[in-house]
Amino acid sequence: MTTLDVTSRSHCQVCGQKRWQDLNTLTGGIWNTSAVELERQEIDFTISQCLSCQHVQISTVYTEDIFKALYFSNTSEPDMWCNTPTGARSPYQEMVDFFEDYIQPNSNVVDFGAGAGLTLKQIEKDFPQLNLVLNSVDFHDNIQSNTINHISADLNNLSEIAQSFNSSTIDLAISTHVLEHVLSPVDFLLDIAKNLSHDGTIFIEVPDSGENATRLNLEFTNLIHGQHIHYYTLESLNAIAHKAGLNVVKYKHLITGDIPRLMVILKKSTELNSSLTTIGKHSITEVITLRFNQYNTYLLNSQKKILALLEQGHQVGLWGIGGDFHLLIKSCTKLLDAIIQEDIILYDMSLAGHTFNGKTIQPSSKLENNELIALIVPIYGPTREKMNNISQLWQTKPIDIYSQV
Ligand SMILES: [Zn+2]
Structure with a gap:
């Protein structure tokens, strides 16, 4: 290591x-x-x-x-959302529901950090009659669309985007689940605001680390993640907006699956307020503590379950050899011993063929007809959902310790 x-x-x-x-x-x-x-x-x-x-x-x-x-270590992006239940609004539809009052005919709409372009495509689908100009700003053009214009930019240095909006300023800027990733959220918003039309609007969605999050199973989410540099509550987002000369004019807290979401609409304020803004007391530390406590409970419960199966004489399969697996093994040396003694066999779709402590990782497909008792290791909700779906028709379904509690 x-x-x-x-x-x-x-x-x-x-x-x-x-x-x-x-x-x-x-x-x-x-x-x-x-x-x-x-x-x-x-x-x-x-x-x-x-x-x-x-x-x-x-x-x-x-x-x-x-x-x-x-x-750049992993080419496949993990799914951010679990599947939308039949009849429910998708996360992207919910975003549009929130900001649709700010979409005018002929608007210049720009999504900063558009990724696969799902928000822009939702807008395109919902408002075909409005003659909107749709643009994505991102490191790479992942959308490859004839109807969405792509502008390549470093999201950590948007100062160079001005030339793209010289002749037509932005009427609606969108940025969803990006502000937590950028180095400087104040600079990011300042650069967008500089290119905003006089009455322009900014829609921001970030993971909500406010009070709402304390009601959730945060260990299933990626609320706390190495890619998430910044943690927001409405209070802190408001303070950051002020520093960028913007005001929160509308906000909404909502929960989708286990993901706490915070949406805001920002408008230019009449005066630039760059003086030090103190956020004040907010519930964020509680949320951080809760997530770590819940995660440690997951490690302990998984350990207990695996050790109990081994004691009963079962051979155990561990499915999904990622970060959670690493921390699980690190937290309990008995598990590493069991791997070396082949009482535990490892399975993973993309890492099959590699070895861990000299023991070959098997392809997931080998679990389909297997006598051993397998356990789903990753804790992230959408990943577990996907693994549960894949294994639905298998002869012996792997144990998801969370579907049993
Ligand atoms: Zn500070």
């Missing part, structure tokens, strides 16, 4: 100070798959609260190496 050097701390990206109270440390990382034997490259992300303005962010400095490890 190797650990990236992350000893230095960043400045608070809201107030610029560097006085932190550390709340917890998230152990993230990736497998180095260049050799047959997997090696874990761990990255520790320290989540801290600014003692000056109360903003919560990862205070670990994001180096080029960390960005590379986080964004």
